[in-house]
Amino acid sequence: MKINSLDPRISRAELDDESKIGELHGSEHFQTYEVFQQIKRGTHHQHVGNVHAPNAEMAMLFAKEQYCRRGAAVNLWVVKTADVFVTEYQDADIFETTEDKLYRDPNSYKVMDRINAFKARTNNA
Amino acid sequence: MYGNAYIETDGSKVHSILADEDPIKLAEFEARIAAGDKIEPKDWMPKEYRKQLVRMIEQHAHSEIIGSLPEGTWITRAPGFRRKLALMAKVQDEVGHAQLLYSAAETLGKSREDMVNDLINGKSKYSNVFNYPAPTWADSAVIAWLIDAGAIVNQLANSKGSYGPYCRALDRICAEESFHLKYGHDNVVFLATGTPVQRQMVQEALNRWWEPIMHFFGPPDKASQHSEILMRWKVKMGSNDSMRQTFLNMYVPKIWDLGLTLPDPNLRKNEESGQWEYTEPNWDTFKQVINGNGPCNKERLAVRRMAEEKGRWVRKALLSKSDAYVTPLA
Numbered sequence: 001m002k003i004n005s006l007d008p009r010i011s012r013a014e015l016d017d018e019s020k021i022g023e024l025h026g027s028e029h030f031q032t033y034e035v036f037q038q039i040k041r042g043t044h045h046q047h048v049g050n051v052h053a054p055n056a057e058m059a060m061l062f063a064k065e066q067y068c069r070r071g072a073a074v075n076l077w078v079v080k081t082a083d084v085f086v087t088e089y090q091d092a093d094i095f096e097t098t099e100d101k102l103y104r105d106p107n108s109y110k111v112m113d114r115i116n117a118f119k120a121r122t123n124n125a
Numbered sequence: 126m127y128g129n130a131y132i133e134t135d136g137s138k139v140h141s142i143l144a145d146e147d148p149i150k151l152a153e154f155e156a157r158i159a160a161g162d163k164i165e166p167k168d169w170m171p172k173e174y175r176k177q178l179v180r181m182i183e184q185h186a187h188s189e190i191i192g193s194l195p196e197g198t199w200i201t202r203a204p205g206f207r208r209k210l211a212l213m214a215k216v217q218d219e220v221g222h223a224q225l226l227y228s229a230a231e232t233l234g235k236s237r238e239d240m241v242n243d244l245i246n247g248k249s250k251y252s253n254v255f256n257y258p259a260p261t262w263a264d265s266a267v268i269a270w271l272i273d274a275g276a277i278v279n280q281l282a283n284s285k286g287s288y289g290p291y292c293r294a295l296d297r298i299c300a301e302e303s304f305h306l307k308y309g310h311d312n313v314v315f316l317a318t319g320t321p322v323q324r325q326m327v328q329e330a331l332n333r334w335w336e337p338i339m340h341f342f343g344p345p346d347k348a349s350q351h352s353e354i355l356m357r358w359k360v361k362m363g364s365n366d367s368m369r370q371t372f373l374n375m376y377v378p379k380i381w382d383l384g385l386t387l388p389d390p391n392l393r394k395n396e397e398s399g400q401w402e403y404t405e406p407n408w409d410t411f412k413q414v415i416n417g418n419g420p421c422n423k424e425r426l427a428v429r430r431m432a433e434e435k436g437r438w439v440r441k442a443l444l445s446k447s448d449a450y451v452t453p454l455a
Contacts, residue, residue, distance in 0.1 A: 003424050006258050007198040010424065015431055017423040028440055029238055029450035032228075049293075050228050050453040052237065054443035066221050070301070082451045089168055 033059035034084055035067055038075040045077055056080075142173045142351065158359055163289035166232035166455060177360050179233045182291055186226035187244045187251035191425050192272075193219040195255055199265040211308050215269065218301045225297060228453050229290040236450070245430050253411060254337045256419030263316055263323075263330035269309025271334065271376060275341045277302050278372045287359035290455055310379075317383040324385075331380070332388045339406040340414075342369040373401040 003015045030052040036045040048067045053059035059078040068076065087094070102108040143151065150169045157164065164170055193216045200216065203209040227237050243249040254272055259265050277299060284295035316327040343365035346352055355361040363371075374394070380387060391404045413419070 003427050005198075005424055006260060009201070010198075010428060013431060015424075015427040017427055019427065019430060028437075028444065029236065030440075030444070031448045031450060032453045034454055047455070049225060049297075050455075051224070054440075054445065054448070058443070062224075065217075066224055069218070069221065081453055082449070084454060086454065089165055 030054050032081040033063070033078040034081050035059075035063040036077040036079070037063075037067055037073050039072055041074055045075065050081060051078070053078075142354065143171065146171050155357070158287045158357070162287075163292060164287050165289045166452075171358075173354070174358055174360060175233050177355060178288055178291065179230055179235050181360065182226055182230040182233075183235065183240050183243075184250050184252070186223045186230060186240065187249055188255065189219045189223035189226060190244075191251045191255045191429065194425055194428055195257070195259040195421070196265050196268055198259055199262060202262070203265075204262060208312070212265070215305050215308060218305065222294075222298045222301070225294040226291075229288075229294045231453055232290045232455065234452070241433065245426060245433060247417065247426060250415060252341070253415050253419070254334075254341055255425060256414050256422045257334075257337050258421050260333075261326055261330060263313075263326040264333065266309060266312035266316060266327065267330045267334045269305055270313045271309070271338055272341065273302055273305040273309055274376055275338060275368075275372050277306060278368055278375070279342070282362040282368065285359070286362055293455075314383065317385055328385055331385055335388050336406045336410070339369070339403070340408075340411045342366075342372065344408050344411065370401055373403070377401070 001017050003010065003017050005011045031054070032050050032052055033056070034050050035048050037048045038045045051059050051062040051066055053062050056078055060076065063076055063078050067073075147169075151171060154164070154169060154171065154174075164174075196212065196219075197216050200209060200212050203212050227240060230240060231237055240249065244251070254268075259268060280295050280299050280302065284292050284299060286292055313327060316323040345366050346364045352361060373392075377387065377392065377394075389404050391402060394401050414422070417423075
C-alpha cells in the first residue's frame with residue numbers, strides 16, 4: 001500500500017509500506033576520522049569525537065556541522081583514526097612511576113630551612 | 126530524544142549471565158565502577174555489559190533519527206520564519222545526536238552499517254513515541270517541550286553511567302537539548318496564552334500526547350537480579366518508575382500553571398509520600414505499538430529506507446576502494 005502521510009512531501013514520494021531494500025554491506029563503510037577542536041587561539045586543540053567520511057575534506061565539513069554547531073571555535077583538525085597510535089589501558093602501568101619522580105617537582109626543593117639555619121649560624125658568629 | 130531503555134531482562138539467572146566470566150577480571154571491573162571510574166572501549170568487560178550497552182545506545186541513536194521525522198513534518202509549515210529556522214536547527218541537532226551515539230555504540234564492536242540494517246529491517250527498536258503522528262503545529266510544540274523534557278531526565282541520569290564514550294556523547298547532547306526544551310516551552314506558552322482557538326489546539330495536542338508520554342519511560346520494572354546487576358554496573362541508572370516520577374514532579378506543575386489540564390482524573394501529588402499518583406497507561410497499547418502496530422511505524426521505516434536507498438549512489442560514488450574502515454577510538 002502507498003503511504004499516505006500528514007507530510008505532503010512524503011505522500012508525494014509514493015512510498016510502499018512493505019518495500020524492502022537489500023542490506024548495506026561492510027564495503028559501504030566510510031573511514032573514520034578523529035576530530036580535534038580549538039576553542040580559542042592560544043589554547044590546545046582537544047579531541048571531541050569522530051566522524052565517518054570518504055575523505056579529509058568531507059570529514060572537515062561533517063566535523064564542522066557536528067562539533068561546531070554552537071559557541072566558539074577557531075580551528076579544527078581531522079586525523080584518520082587509522083593513523084593514530086594509542087597506548088592500551090592495560091599498559092597504564094608505564095605511567096606509574098611518573099608521580100614518584102619527585103626530583104622533577106619544584107615543590108620537592110625546600111631550601112629555606114637551610115638558609116635560615118645558615119643565617120642563624122653566621123649572625124651568631 | 127529518548128526515554129528509558131527497553132532492557133529486556135529475560136529472567137536469566139545471575140549465574141548464567143556471569144557464567145563464563147573470569148572472576149578476577151569481573152571483580153576488577155566491578156571495583157572500577159564502584160570507585161566511580163569510567164570503562165573505556167578496549168577495557169575488559171563482561172559480555173552482558175557489552176550486549177546491553179550496544180542495545181541501549183543503538184536504540185537511543187535510532188530514536189534520534191526517527192524522532193526527527195514527526196517534527197520534520199512541520200518544517201515547511203511552521204508559523205513564521207523564525208520558528209521555521211529554529212525547528213530546522215532542532216531537527217538537525219537530533220540527527221547530529223544520532224551520529225554521536227552511533228559512534229559511541231561502534232566503539233563496542235557493532236558497525237554502523239549493521240545498526241542501520243537492523244533499524245530498516247525492523248529488528249532494532251526505537252522510542253515508541255515516534256510512532257505517533259503530529260497532526261497539528263501544537264503537537265510539534267508539545268513534542269519539543271515534553272518529549273524532550275522526558276529525554277533530558279533520562280539522558281542526565283545516563284550521563285552519570287559507567288561507559289566513557291556514552292557519557293561523553295550524552296554530555297554534548299544534554300547541552301543541546303536545553304535549547305530544545307526552551308524552544309518547546311516557548312511554543313507551548315505562546316499557544317496557551319493566545320486566542321481561545323490556540324488554547325484549544327494546544328489542549329487537544331496535550332490530550333493526544335499524554336498516554337505516549339507516560340509510556341515514554343517504559344513499563345514498571347520487575348524487580349529481578351538481572352536488573353540489579355545492570356544497576357550495579359551503572360548501565361541502567363534508575364528504574365523506569367523513578368524516571369517517570371522525576372518527570373511528573375518537574376513538569377506537571379508547569380503544565381497546570383498554564384491553566385491546561387491533563388486527561389487523567391487520578392493524577393495528583395501525594396503530599397505525604399512526595400510521590401505522584403496516576404492511572405497506569407494502557408501497557409497493552411504500548412506493546413502493540415512497539416511491535417509494529419502503531420499509527421506511524423510503517424511510515425517511519427519506509428521514510429528511513431527511502432533515505433538509505435536514494436542516498437546509496439552518492440555514498441558509492443564517494444567510496445574509494447583503498448579506504449578501510451576502522452573502529453573509532455573513543
